[in-house]
Every structure is written in C-alpha cells, then in structure tokens.
Amino acid sequence: MAAEPLTTARGRTTARRLLLVLAALLTALLAGAAPASAHAALLRTDPGQGAVVFTAPSKVLLTFSEGVLLSADSVRVLDPSGKQVQQGAAQHAGGATDTATVRLRPDLGNGTYTVAWKAVSADTHPVAGAWTFSVGAPSKTSAAVPEQDAGGGTAGVLYGIGRYLAYGGFALLVGSCAFLSVCWPRGARLRVMRRLAVGGWAAMAAATLALLLLRGPYVNGTGLGGVFDLGAVRSVIDTKPGAALLCRLLLLAAAAVYLSVLFGAEFTRGAWAGRRNLAIGLALGGAVIAVGLAATWSLAEHASVGIQPGVAVPLDVLHLLAMAVWLGGLAALLTALYRTAGIEREAVRRFSRTAFGCVCVLAATGIYQSWRQVGSWHALATTSYGRLLIAKVALVAVVLGAAYVSRRWTGRLADQDVPEEEPEPVAASVEVTSSDPARAAQLARQRAALATARARRRRDADPARAGLRRSVLAEAAVAVLVLAVATALSGTEPGRAVEETATAGATPSAVPASGGPVFATIPFDTGGANGKGTASVHIDPARTGSNELHLTIADQAGNPVDVPEVDLSFTLRSRGVGPLPVKLGHDGTGVWTAPSVQLPMAGQWQLSLTVRTSDIDEVTETKNVAIG
Structure with missing residues (x-):
C-alpha cells in the first residue's frame, strides 16, 4: 500500500517540474511576441522624407502596402514652431483604403515641417511614424514629435497576454465541449469536467473584455490611463476589430446558455431517447457558436487581408476549429486521466479518431495558409513569420510523436467502470446514529475519501493507463507552446508582405515604380572644416525621357550654402548604362538646377554626387533612385 502514494507523489513532482519549465518557455515566447509587428508598411510619401520643395504643397499624401483604418488625428503636420497646420481630418485619397491624406493651410511659409502619422493596418495591428520635408530650404524646427508607442509599452504586453488567453480559452471551451459531447x-x-469547460468560457470572456478595454491604449500608444475612457471604447467599437470583440462577447453569452443545457440534469440524467434528440440540438447549436467565435478572428486578422480572402477566411475558421477541438480535447482527456476515477477505453479511442481528423484538417488548411502568408522558400528562412512557422511545425511534429505513443497505450487499456458522479463529501450516504452533526459530517468525509482512493487504485492498477497519462501530459505540455507560437504568428507580419514591401522599396522616402517625383536626401562629410552637410535632390517626374532636377546643399544647421564644386551623374548598372553626367546651373545660394536630364530607361539608377568644400576636401556619395 505504501508504493502507491510514492508513485503518485513522483508523478506529481514530475508534472510540477514540467509545468515550471513550460511556464518559463511560455513567458519567453510571449515576451518575444510583444509588441506585435506592423503589417501595413509605409511605401511612399508626397512630399518625400527630407525633400525640399520650392512650392508649398496643398496636402500631404501617404501610401501603404495594404489598407489602413484612419482616425481624425491620424496625420498631423507641424510647422517649424511646432504649430499644427493641417486642415480637417485625415481621409483616404480617392477612396483608396491604402492611402491617407490631409489638406494643409494655403499660407505655409518656408522652413522644415514635421509629419506625424498613425494608423491601424487592415489586420488590426497599429503602425505609426514621422518624417520631415522642407519648403524653400531646410530650417531649424522646434516641433516635438509626440511619442507614439503604438502596439508597444505596457498596453502592448498586456494586449499580447490577452490575445493568448483568448486563444487558450477558445480552445478549452470548444475542445472540452466537443470531447464531452462526442467522445x-x-x-x-463529473464536476471537474464541467469546471474545465466553464473555466475556458470564463478565461475567454475575461480576455475579450480586457482586449476591448486595452484596444484604445494599444492602438494609440497612450498608456494604461485610457483603459476606462468610455469615449475611446466607443471609438474602438466603431472599428472592425472592436466590432469583432463585441460580437465575441455576444456569442459568449449564447455559449453560457449552451453550457447550462449541456450540464443540466435533463441532458446528463434524462432518458436516452430524450437525450439523443437534445444532443442533436446541442451539437448544431454548439457548432454555430464555435464557428461564430472562430470567425471573430478570421474576419478581422490575417485571413481577411491579402490574396484570396474569400477562400482564406472559411479555411482559417476550419483551422481554428480543428486546433480548438484537438488541443482543447487534449486538455479534457488529460483532466479525465488525472482527476477522475477512470475513463472508458472507447472514449479514448473516439478522441484519438477525432484528433486524427483534426490533424488532417490542420495539415490541409495549414499548407494553404503557409503558401498564402509566406509566399516563397526565401521568406520561410529569412522572415520572422517564416521562422515562427518552422518552430510551430516542429512543435506540432513533437506533439504528433507523443500522440503516436498515446495511441499505442490506448490499445492496451483495460475497460473500467466509471462512477456516475464524483463522491459528494457532504451528501455521502453514511449510517451514523450519532446525535453529533459534526461527527456525522466527519465520518461522511472519511468514507468519501476512502471511496475516491479505492476508485483511483482501480484506475492506476492498469499500467497502460499510467503510460497513457504520461504521454498525454507530454502532448498537452507541448500543445501549450504550439498555442503560444500560433498567437505570436497572428501578431507577426507575414513573409509575403515583408518581401512585397522590400520589392517595392518600402521606406518613407521610397518612390513608386510607376514614376513620380523623387526626393532624395544625401548626407556628406568631406573631412575638412565645415565639410559636413546635406544634399537634397528633387527629380520630376522621375520617368524615362526628360526630367527636371533641383539640388540644394545645406550645412549642419540646415542653412543653404555654396560650395566650390558639385558634380552629379546617373548610372544604370543592371543595363551597363552610364555614368551620365548632369550639367548643373547655379540658381541661388546653395541651389543648383538642371532643366533637362535625359534618362533613357526605367530602373534603379545610381545617383553619384561629388561635393568639394575646399581645394583638397572632397567626397563622393551614392544613392539609388527609382525611375519609372
């Protein structure tokens, strides 16, 4: 009899150690996943970063790699003194959701202007940034760019934790209900199984409510002070991600009704004929709720953005449901093996078959999602999304290995009788004639404890069952990490988007391949006295044929200055063209122009700029510019 408690103690110690290691790995994954990576990259701006324009623009235009959601203050323009000079709210240019524009005051003077912007990408992740341009010539500026820690800070960390808890609660709720309904x-x-499902519901509800409150500070980078700002909450609800969170809360209310029926006396103790009809109704209702909950992610995140959204969204819903039934069912099986008196072999086999089907669905939908989100073998190896995907596949392979061991143990299980209910210490049947109620309750608890111990000894008498518990524990432990990596993936920019952005030359000063004015800023240092400065080059329209070029040389303070000599040429290395020298005419202090620069081909031209500040101090700098 002494051996059984010793074995149990060792098993509990092993489980505790595994949980500690798991918690450490999970913390590392969640810490590395926050803040979420930006998914909408700024491709180009008009005016460009560091550009010097000779006529004050009437508006500022930003173009992104995907659609963005804007707020009234998404784009702010500050003059050299720090005053805002934009007129009206930021809007999409011509209805194009991948743009943001705001009108400027018509009386802008010369000097350097600062543009601060923020937006939310179509897959719910916030982005922000700032750049400067100058009218006439660069100048000193006292404009202070507001701190925009969008998606970061304490709010970003808490939002990432909330996302993980929402995914975990969803898996636990759907998986445990499917396990108890089907397998x-x-x-x-059993009370412990009911608590598992209700715990998943409570975790998901609490996480969703927290996400709704944190959404405003997470997007705006305003800190936790705005968590209970009702105006910010109302603004969040008006957006697609906010509406998805609100719908999730409403579906969880329906899920609460579903749980009350699933665990009600009519279903658990009713006649088989009545229970069968009720089970069909519960299965249909539960499936509708589960699909709706999964859709609150699929319709608001990666699947809804990019190529083939009409195919990607339903497949993503299937992927999430298969994940939840498998991983949540695994948690339910683990609970049944460790916390109940026993589970029939046939129930374990049903779950094994169900899990196999889920894995097949996950594999099929996962292959499609990997192609859609990664796009190439190169992106698989070089992007954060690709590396996380490799880690997820490796972890799933480990889970499948443990599942294979579990299936072998399942074949050796011996069937056992399972009690209809867990023993109730207070209501236990005892034959006590003592008039002392406390003594009667004590005896009842003792008998209940003995009955539970006997049931567990019968359960543990089967060595296959003990082996199954260990292998399922290993499966569940790695499954928690799979869920963490999946959460990190949902907050990481897809590899396809990264490569498309890189191909487009996505920097705030990049130029569209189809042509358009080029604004390039080239810092230089000739090494001599007063040898540091900045050259600003403006090429219009930056297309094949004739182009107009303006060059401004400024000192470290941003004031235009003349230099003894400045030369400029273009080379198209991919075609072996050039260098083509540019004849510059002096057009004022620090300003040179070329009215007709002939560039015969489209492509990435290398602009070479030579600046001489004294008889011996000279430097040549290069910069690539796109000519459409």
Whole structure:
C-alpha cells in the first residue's frame, strides 16, 4: 500500500517540474511576441522624407502596402514652431483604403515641417511614424514629435497576454465541449469536467473584455490611463476589430446558455431517447457558436487581408476549429486521466479518431495558409513569420510523436467502470446514529475519501493507463507552446508582405515604380572644416525621357550654402548604362538646377554626387533612385 502514494507523489513532482519549465518557455515566447509587428508598411510619401520643395504643397499624401483604418488625428503636420497646420481630418485619397491624406493651410511659409502619422493596418495591428520635408530650404524646427508607442509599452504586453488567453480559452471551451459531447458524454456528469469547460468560457470572456478595454491604449500608444475612457471604447467599437470583440462577447453569452443545457440534469440524467434528440440540438447549436467565435478572428486578422480572402477566411475558421477541438480535447482527456476515477477505453479511442481528423484538417488548411502568408522558400528562412512557422511545425511534429505513443497505450487499456458522479463529501450516504452533526459530517468525509482512493487504485492498477497519462501530459505540455507560437504568428507580419514591401522599396522616402517625383536626401562629410552637410535632390517626374532636377546643399544647421564644386551623374548598372553626367546651373545660394536630364530607361539608377568644400576636401556619395 505504501508504493502507491510514492508513485503518485513522483508523478506529481514530475508534472510540477514540467509545468515550471513550460511556464518559463511560455513567458519567453510571449515576451518575444510583444509588441506585435506592423503589417501595413509605409511605401511612399508626397512630399518625400527630407525633400525640399520650392512650392508649398496643398496636402500631404501617404501610401501603404495594404489598407489602413484612419482616425481624425491620424496625420498631423507641424510647422517649424511646432504649430499644427493641417486642415480637417485625415481621409483616404480617392477612396483608396491604402492611402491617407490631409489638406494643409494655403499660407505655409518656408522652413522644415514635421509629419506625424498613425494608423491601424487592415489586420488590426497599429503602425505609426514621422518624417520631415522642407519648403524653400531646410530650417531649424522646434516641433516635438509626440511619442507614439503604438502596439508597444505596457498596453502592448498586456494586449499580447490577452490575445493568448483568448486563444487558450477558445480552445478549452470548444475542445472540452466537443470531447464531452462526442467522445465521453458520461463525463458531463463529473464536476471537474464541467469546471474545465466553464473555466475556458470564463478565461475567454475575461480576455475579450480586457482586449476591448486595452484596444484604445494599444492602438494609440497612450498608456494604461485610457483603459476606462468610455469615449475611446466607443471609438474602438466603431472599428472592425472592436466590432469583432463585441460580437465575441455576444456569442459568449449564447455559449453560457449552451453550457447550462449541456450540464443540466435533463441532458446528463434524462432518458436516452430524450437525450439523443437534445444532443442533436446541442451539437448544431454548439457548432454555430464555435464557428461564430472562430470567425471573430478570421474576419478581422490575417485571413481577411491579402490574396484570396474569400477562400482564406472559411479555411482559417476550419483551422481554428480543428486546433480548438484537438488541443482543447487534449486538455479534457488529460483532466479525465488525472482527476477522475477512470475513463472508458472507447472514449479514448473516439478522441484519438477525432484528433486524427483534426490533424488532417490542420495539415490541409495549414499548407494553404503557409503558401498564402509566406509566399516563397526565401521568406520561410529569412522572415520572422517564416521562422515562427518552422518552430510551430516542429512543435506540432513533437506533439504528433507523443500522440503516436498515446495511441499505442490506448490499445492496451483495460475497460473500467466509471462512477456516475464524483463522491459528494457532504451528501455521502453514511449510517451514523450519532446525535453529533459534526461527527456525522466527519465520518461522511472519511468514507468519501476512502471511496475516491479505492476508485483511483482501480484506475492506476492498469499500467497502460499510467503510460497513457504520461504521454498525454507530454502532448498537452507541448500543445501549450504550439498555442503560444500560433498567437505570436497572428501578431507577426507575414513573409509575403515583408518581401512585397522590400520589392517595392518600402521606406518613407521610397518612390513608386510607376514614376513620380523623387526626393532624395544625401548626407556628406568631406573631412575638412565645415565639410559636413546635406544634399537634397528633387527629380520630376522621375520617368524615362526628360526630367527636371533641383539640388540644394545645406550645412549642419540646415542653412543653404555654396560650395566650390558639385558634380552629379546617373548610372544604370543592371543595363551597363552610364555614368551620365548632369550639367548643373547655379540658381541661388546653395541651389543648383538642371532643366533637362535625359534618362533613357526605367530602373534603379545610381545617383553619384561629388561635393568639394575646399581645394583638397572632397567626397563622393551614392544613392539609388527609382525611375519609372
């Protein structure tokens, strides 16, 4: 008899150690996943970063790699003194959701202007940034760019944790309900199994409510002070991600009704004929709720953005449901093996078959999603999304290995009788004639404890069952990490988007391949006295044929200055063209122009700029510019 407690103690110690290691790995994953990576990259701006324009623009235009959601203050323009000079709210240019524009005051003077912007990408992740341009010539500026820690800070960390808890609660709720409805209906009578499903519901509800409150500070980078700002909450609800969170809360209210029926006396203790009809209704209702909950992610995140959204969204819903039924069912099976008196072999086999089907669905939908989100073998190896995907596949392979061991143990299980209900210490049947109620309750608890111990000894008498518990524990432990990596993936920019952005030359000063004015800023240092400065080059329209070029040389303070000599040429290395020298005419202090620069081909031209500040101090700098 002494051996059994020793074995149990060792098993509990092993489980505790595994949980500690798991918690450490999970913390590292969550810490590395926050803040979420930006998914909408700024491709180009008009005016460009560091550009010097000779006529004050009437508006500022930003173009992104995907659609963005704007607020009234998404784009702010500050003059050299720090005053805002934009007129009206930021809007999409011509209705194009991948743009943001705001009108400027018509009386702008010369000097350097600062543009601060923020937006939310179509897959719900916030982006922000700032750049400067100058009218006439660069100048000193006292404009202070507001701190925009969009998606970061304490709010970003808490938002990432909330996302993980929401995914985990969803898996636990859907998986445990599917397990109790399909694989082990008798388990719905056990209090510990009911608590598992209700715990998943509570975790998901609490996480969703927290996400709704944190959404405003997370997007705006305003800190936790705005968590209970009702105006910010109302603004969040008006957006697609906010509406998705609100719909999730409403679906969770329906899920609460579903749980009350699933665990009600009519289903758990009713006649089989009545229970069968009720089970069909519960299955249909539960499936609708589960699909709706999964859709609150699919319709608001990666699947809804990019190529083939009409195919990607339903497949993503299937992927999430398969994940939840498999991983949540695994948690339910682990609970049944460790916390109940026993589970029938047939129930374990049903779950094994169900899990196999889920894995097949996950593999099919996962292959499609990997192609859609990664796009190339190169992106798989070089992007954060690709590396996380490799880690997820490796972890899933480990889970499948443990599942294979579990299937072998399942074949060796011996069937055992499972009690209809867990022993109730207070209501236990005892034959006590003592008039002392406390003594009667004590005896009842003792008998209940003995009954539970006997049931567990019968359960543990089967060595296959003990082996199954260990392998399922290993499966569940790695599954928690799979869920963490999946959460990190949902907050990481897809590899396809990264490569498309890189191909487009996505920097705030990049130029569209189809042509358009080029604004390039080239810092230089000739090494001599007063040898540091900045050259600003403006090429219009930056297309094949004739182009107008303006060059401004400024000192470290941003004031235009003349230099003894400045030369400029273009080379198209991919075609072996050039260098083509540019004849510059002096057009004022620090300003040179070329009215007709002939560039015969489209492509990435290398602009070479030579600046001489004294008889011996000279430097040549290069910069690539796109000519459409």
